[in-house]
Amino acid sequence: xxxxxxxxxxxxxxxxxxxxxxxxxxxxxxxxxxxxxxxxxxxxxxxxxxxxxxxxxxxxxxxxxxxxxxxxxxxxxxxxxxxx
Numbered sequence: 573x574x575x576x577x578x579x580x581x582x583x584x585x586x587x588x589x590x591x592x593x594x595x596x597x598x599x600x601x602x603x604x605x606x607x608x609x610x611x612x613x614x615x616x617x618x619x620x621x622x623x624x625x626x627x628x629x630x631x632x633x634x635x636x637x638x639x640x641x642x643x644x645x646x647x648x649x650x651x652x653x654x655x656x
């Protein structure tokens with residue numbers, strides 16, 4: 573929403589609280605990927621989302637963002653999920 577004389581620019585959240593940054597379906601399985609900075613920590617909401625997702629049969633990937641490592645970790649996990 574653009575800022576105008578009558579409206580202030582605001583941030584709107586979409587999706588469920590604690591939902592991962594990236595969501596996809598691989599071979600019919602819901603996969604959520606949460607990307608964190610090297611020292612980043614999951615919030616309590618994110619941990620709860622992970623617990624519920626895994627209990628429901630989904631897969632949750634926590635990838636730390638060190639550019640090459642994060643990419644390699646995510647690709648390895650996706651390839652593993654695709655083979656399951």
